[in-house]
Amino acid sequence: MIDIHCHILNGIDDGPKDMEQSLSLCRKLYSKGIGGIIATPHFISDDIYMPEVAEVKEKVKNLQSELDKEKIDLKLYPGMEAFASGDLVERIRRNEILTLNGSRYILIEFSFGTISKYVSDLLFDLQLEGLTPIIAHPERYSSNFINSNQLSEFVDKGILLQINSESITGFHGKRAKNAAFELLKRGMVHFVASDSHGEGRMLSNLQEIEKTISQHCGVENAERIIHYNTQQVLEDKEVLNMNAVKKRFIVTDLLKKLRLDV
Secondary structure (H helix, E strand, C coil), rough: EEEEECCCCCCCCCCCCCCCHHHHHHHHHHHHCCCCCCCCCCCCCCCCCCCHHHHHHHHHHHHHHHHHHCCCCEEEEECEEECCCCCHHHHHHCCCCCCCHHHHEEEEEECCCCCCHHHHHHHHHHHHHCCCEEEEEEHHHHHHHHCCCHHHHHHHHCCEEEHHHHHHHHHCHHHHHHHHHHHCCCCCCEECCCCCCCCCCCCCCEEEEHCCCCHHHHHHHHHHHHHHHHHHHCCCCCCCCCCCCCCCCCHHHHHHHHHHHC
């Protein structure tokens, strides 16, 4: 799996504090089945988190060097998680913000409170720049936003959605978990990523997460949003939408019941 949303770089945002913490997180993610990571430190205009492009690339290079010394076959790539703001497009034009591994795909984060009215215009402006926005962890935003037609309209217009793996496990709370499953049921998810920040917030069990997603929307869709599409982003290729999700996976439900009865 390629993890397209991960705060793996040290001393640059609210992720690892030093190189050893970064290396420890990398080792654990690698042991859980992650083969590549796009480092996505926060970029928030007029905030403490405004890393420079050169700094991000240098930290990726240095961390990769340490991994290579340990012969850990984990590949790192530069990116950012950009907070939606009025000056975002201009900052991208000035090359102050990184897309995901230099691709057309850009990871966008919203406020966890009210979603500003200018968001629709912002996403459209990004598309006019030739970029494809990926909304980070939509399941964690306000219920009004998730349940509104706005999110589905975004998807219809080519905006992509990335849910957190740990929303599936309930780490981010019951509401986020239910919202993640609802988005899966509606066939609106394009990616699953860890959004790991450190030892206390990281990918738990990739196999269990993949199994759970398969039970809700089928093996083919799980493969698509966990493995295929993330690789496509890395290579700057077109991603695929989920196939229509059947109302119930009868065989899966039956096998699950049989296991519970044993």
